Amino acid sequence: MLAVDQLSVFHGPIEAVHGISFNVAAGQCVSLLGPNGAGKTSTISAITGVVRATGRIEVDGEIMSDQPVESRILKGVSVAPEGRRVFANLSVEDNLKLGGAIVQNKANIRSDIAHWLQTFPVLGERRAQLAGTLSGGEQQMLAIARALMSRPKILLLDEPSLGLAPKIVAQIFDIIRHLKNEGMTILLVEQNATQALKLSDYSYLLNNGKIVAEGSAEKLGQSNELMAELTGIA
Amino acid sequence: MEYIVQQVINALAFGAEYALLALGLAIVFSIMGLVNFAHGEIIAVGGYTMVALGALMIGNPYIVIASAVVAAMFASVMLERFAFRPVRYADPTTGLLTAFGVSMILQNLFLLFVSPRPIAVTSLYFLDWPVNLFGVQVSSLQLFETGATALVIVALMLFLRRTTLGIAMRAAALDFEMVRLVGIRANRVFAVAFLVSGLLAGLACIFIMARRGSVDPHMGFNPVLKAFVACVVGGFGSLPGAVLGGFILGAVEVAMLVLLPQEYGGMKDAFVFGIIALLLIWRPNGILSPRIEKGDKV
Numbered sequence: 001m002l003a004v005d006q007l008s009v010f011h012g013p014i015e016a017v018h019g020i021s022f023n024v025a026a027g028q029c030v031s032l033l034g035p036n037g038a039g040k041t042s043t044i045s046a047i048t049g050v051v052r053a054t055g056r057i058e059v060d061g062e063i064m065s066d067q068p069v070e071s072r073i074l075k076g077v078s079v080a081p082e083g084r085r086v087f088a089n090l091s092v093e094d095n096l097k098l099g100g101a102i103v104q105n106k107a108n109i110r111s112d113i114a115h116w117l118q119t120f121p122v123l124g125e126r127r128a129q130l131a132g133t134l135s136g137g138e139q140q141m142l143a144i145a146r147a148l149m150s151r152p153k154i155l156l157l158d159e160p161s162l163g164l165a166p167k168i169v170a171q172i173f174d175i176i177r178h179l180k181n182e183g184m185t186i187l188l189v190e191q192n193a194t195q196a197l198k199l200s201d202y203s204y205l206l207n208n209g210k211i212v213a214e215g216s217a218e219k220l221g222q223s224n225e226l227m228a229e230l231t232g233i234a
Numbered sequence: 235m236e237y238i239v240q241q242v243i244n245a246l247a248f249g250a251e252y253a254l255l256a257l258g259l260a261i262v263f264s265i266m267g268l269v270n271f272a273h274g275e276i277i278a279v280g281g282y283t284m285v286a287l288g289a290l291m292i293g294n295p296y297i298v299i300a301s302a303v304v305a306a307m308f309a310s311v312m313l314e315r316f317a318f319r320p321v322r323y324a325d326p327t328t329g330l331l332t333a334f335g336v337s338m339i340l341q342n343l344f345l346l347f348v349s350p351r352p353i354a355v356t357s358l359y360f361l362d363w364p365v366n367l368f369g370v371q372v373s374s375l376q377l378f379e380t381g382a383t384a385l386v387i388v389a390l391m392l393f394l395r396r397t398t399l400g401i402a403m404r405a406a407a408l409d410f411e412m413v414r415l416v417g418i419r420a421n422r423v424f425a426v427a428f429l430v431s432g433l434l435a436g437l438a439c440i441f442i443m444a445r446r447g448s449v450d451p452h453m454g455f456n457p458v459l460k461a462f463v464a465c466v467v468g469g470f471g472s473l474p475g476a477v478l479g480g481f482i483l484g485a486v487e488v489a490m491l492v493l494l495p496q497e498y499g500g501m502k503d504a505f506v507f508g509i510i511a512l513l514l515i516w517r518p519n520g521i522l523s524p525r526i527e528k529g530d531k532v
Contacts, residue, residue: 101417
């Protein structure tokens with residue numbers, strides 16, 4: 001589904017990611033793990049096209065790397081970005097409406113909104129409330145639901161557990177697991193390696209802009225010193 | 235009593251015009267952080283369109299009004315496409331200087347290719363006649379102006395609240411990149427912002443022309459200055475702020491005209507801006523300045 005080849009990402013003159021390659025097969029949940037500053041968010045930003053990058057990004061056989069942001073979304077990429085970035089000045093419902101802006105059929109947008117408000121009952125209760133007044137966990141749910149409104153082929157989740165209380169983190173991971181079970185293809189970026197490993201089919205460990213280890217949860221879990229540090233086993 | 239009502243209507247009419255102008259600046263600023271100082275020249279484009287129609291002996295008021303508004307909208311969208319798009323993601327200062335540059339180029343084009351002197355446009359004089367409103371003498375133009383502004387505000391509100399593109403424009407004021415990340419084309423959002431801004435300039439042009447009856451290359455300067463002040467007072471980037479700022483500026487101006495003794499009449503603007511300065515000491519970012527935080531904060 002997603003094939004990334006020799007991806008380098010630049011922030012101004014600084015190269016944050018140095019030629020990494022990885023794959024996400026359809027229906028899989030793959031995670032990019034690593035400490036702060038490893039290049040995880042840079043990688044996500046390169047896939048959506050908001051930062052300068054070289055290398056090849058393919059989604060469903062179609063080359064994305066030379067296309068503007070909007071076309072990539074139109075062709076099936078969707079993101080719940082780091083820091084959630086819900087539209088704080090809009091209602092929950094309007095946030096979802098914008099999430100579905102690329103869906104042509106108005107009836108589909110309405111039924112999708114109804115569907116996600118049912119899946120996330122907290123959001124359903126607050127549909128007319130401004131998104132800025134939601135709690136962190138609720139905003140994260142909204143960011144995920146907004147990303148799903150475009151009916152993506154692949155969902156990019158950037159640090160969905162960041163800054164949330166442990167109980168809420170568990171809820172968010174339940175949601176991700178539920179989406180995976182429904183067949184959604186997911187690329188998950190996380191610092192919370194323990195939780196992420198548990199639900200991922202395959203994981204890559206990033207450090208200083210390079211992939212330093214990869215494998216399934218069991219294999220990766222014990223393989224590496226850095227990994228041990230991240231998961232807190234050491 | 236009659237006198238007071240009359241001055242209130244004056245203040246409303248002035249305020250309505252300033253609100254119309256300020257909205258045109260604010261809608262572009264809220265989205266791309268650009269103070270479009272070429273907004274005044276867009277108004278002039280509408281005026282010169284009327285001159286051109288006059289030369290062609292076209293006097294039908296509907297055609298004159300519609301052409302001026304359409305010309306202003308077209309000019310505004312063209313400015314976005316050819317002048318502001320290349321500097322869209324550049325530093326705000328670059329955008330500001332571009333706007334000044336465009337404004338000067340347009341003024342000089344009018345100067346070179348039309349005339350440096352004012353040209354009379356009489357086709358809209360018919361909009362202005364005295365009206366007796368419950369025993370108060372007012373001008374029909376004032377009523378049209380206030381009414382048109384009220385209509386525009388309602389229409390703009392409906393557009394921004396009910397349509398996907400309108401909602402996207404409100405979202406873009408907060409986090410433009412995120413709007414692109416849901417797949418809404420940036421070019422479209424910018425084009426519509428400038429289209430709406432041009433429409434507002436075109437409408438303002440109608441009333442300005444009906445009142446002054448002539449065009450000259452520098453006619454846009456004063457309106458855009460008033461619009462800028464109204465935006466600053468109301469809070470730059472806030473649309474309700476632009477409207478509020480416009481009406482405050484109108485009210486203060488009329489109040490100074492009425493209250494200042496004859497011998498200080500020439501200092502009207504000094505007093506007006508003095509009061510505005512006091513307002514800014516009270517609220518340095520403008521009365522309704524939008525919050526600047528992004529994302530998950532309120």
